Amino acid sequence: MTGYDIIGDVHGCANELTTLLDALGYRRSTASGAYEHPVRQAIFVGDLVDRGPGQLEVLQTVKRMADCGSAQVVMGNHEFNAIAYDTEHPDRPGEHLRPRNAKNTKQHQAFLDQVTSDTRSAYLEWFMTFPLWLDLGDIRVVHACWHEQSMGEVEGALGANRFSSRDQFVRATAKRDPLYEAIEVLLKGPEIDLTKHGQLPYYDKDGHARSRARVAWWKYGASTLRDLAVMDGGFRTATGEAYPVLPEDQVAAGEESFSYCGDVPVVYGHYWRSGEPRLGVDFTERTACVDFSAVNTGTLAAYRWDGESEIRPENYVGVNH
Ligand SMILES: [Mn+2]
Known part of the structure; x- marks a missing residue:
């Protein structure tokens, strides 16, 4: 081959x-x-x-x-x-x-x-x-x-x-x-629980409340909540506004980051x-x-x-x- x-x-x-x-x-x-x-x-x-x-x-x-x-x-x-x-x-x-x-x-x-x-x-x-x-x-x-x-x-x-x-x-x-x-x-x-990081649940495009977001494991060396949580699905808050940008809080390596190195x-x-x-x-x-x-x-x-x-x-x- x-x-x-x-x-x-x-x-x-x-x-x-x-x-x-x-x-x-x-x-x-x-x-x-x-x-x-x-x-x-x-x-x-x-x-x-x-x-x-x-x-x-x-x-x-x-x-x-x-x-x-x-x-x-x-x-x-x-x-x-x-x-x-x-x-x-x-x-x-x-x-x-x-x-x-x-x-x-x-x-x-x-x-x-x-x-x-x-x-x-x-x-x-x-x-x-x-x-x-x-x-x-x-x-x-x-x-x-x-x-x-x-x-x-x-x-x-x-x-x-x-x-x-x-x-x-x-x-x-x-x-x-x-x-x-x-x-x-x-x-x-992998997924990450936003509520464990002090964030509110989000509402997906079908109106379902969710606390877990997909993890962007493919981002080399990503380590913050903002970089790791995939939030590009048109997500909303409970009151219908666009879900705010996540903070740049560090996520413990190996535990939830899953980042491929x-x-x-x-x-x-x-x-x-x-x-x-x-x-x-x-x-x-x-x-x-x-x-x-x-x-x-x-x-x-x-x-x-x-x-x-x-x-x-x-x-x-x-x-x-
Ligand atoms: Mn599949």
């Missing part, structure tokens, strides 16, 4: 996926039926499923690639949730590890409708084998956040970077278990970015987000890595730059 093409959250966008693979120089092999590249490997950041119209086709395409070695896949929160939605709780018959309530079912409906019976079971078994992150030496891939402490927790509990038993998976869905917390960070990204670049997905890749938000010297909202009028994007130790915006494929 001379390089990796790290592909963002596909979410059932089958046509966009084949267009992107074609643009990256992958061709369908007559022998295996899989998309292959003579010298490169595709790495999927997870969230292959939910929402889009081509659930089954995406899974067929990616699994064929994984089976012949032309791709690897890390687990996204949607694959994790799909397994949990399907798995009955061992101690509570009739209940599932992810509750089958209206909200969770709606979010999962495209997959449930399009991937059925034995085919669904087979793909869910495959999801269980996905690593929760990939350290490829000079490049790292994770769905939402690269965080060494959380990875240490996972390796301690699983003995590896992936699940090897149903019992382990059950533990990973138990709130307040350190394994659950660690997987939340890796697959959904490694020398090796990290490529991740999950965050529903839009438009052109922006320095300091979508990419930094050492981090690159490849989720540009494929299913939501955005673009299925990839980062084409050729061995560089600093992210190069011109190596994005599929998004304008």
Whole structure:
């Protein structure tokens, strides 16, 4: 292999996926039926499923690639949730590890409708084998956040970077278990509780009061509440005014900052970015987000890595730059 093409959250966008693979120089092999590249490997950041119209086709395409070695896949929160939605709780018959309530079912409906019976079971078994992150030496891939402490927790509990038993998976869905917390960070990204820092809750665009904000872990060396809390969602106060700028209070390093300080670049997905890749938000010297909202009028994007130790915006494929 001379390089990796790290592909963002596909979410059932089958046509966009084949267009992107074609643009990256992958061709369908007559022998295996899989998309292959003579010298490169595709790495999927997870969230292959939910929402889009081509659930089954995406899974067929990616699994064929994984089976012949032309791709690897890390687990996204949607694959994790799909397994949990399907798995009955061992101690509570009739209940599932992810509750089958209206909200969770709606979010999962495209997959449930399009991937059925034995085919669904087979793909869910495959999801269980996905690593929760990939350290490829000079490049790292994770769905939402690269965080060494959380990875240490996972390796301690699983003995590896992936699940090897149903019992382990059950533990990973138990709130307040350190394994659950660690997987939340890796697959959904860290959050910070503003009220613990003397700030008021904010109201999101749907009018829901929230005290926790996403943490901008990709900002190298960020250490203040203002730099770390992501507050760009049009948030309001209880009385409807724009939520004020946060103070520059120091946040304890390692405890809540999560700021990535490694020398090796990290490529991740999950965050529903839009438009052109922006320095300091979508990419930094050492981090690159490849989720540009494929299913939501955005673009299925990839980062084409050729061995560089600093992210190069011109190596994005599929998004304008
Ligand atoms: Mn995600």
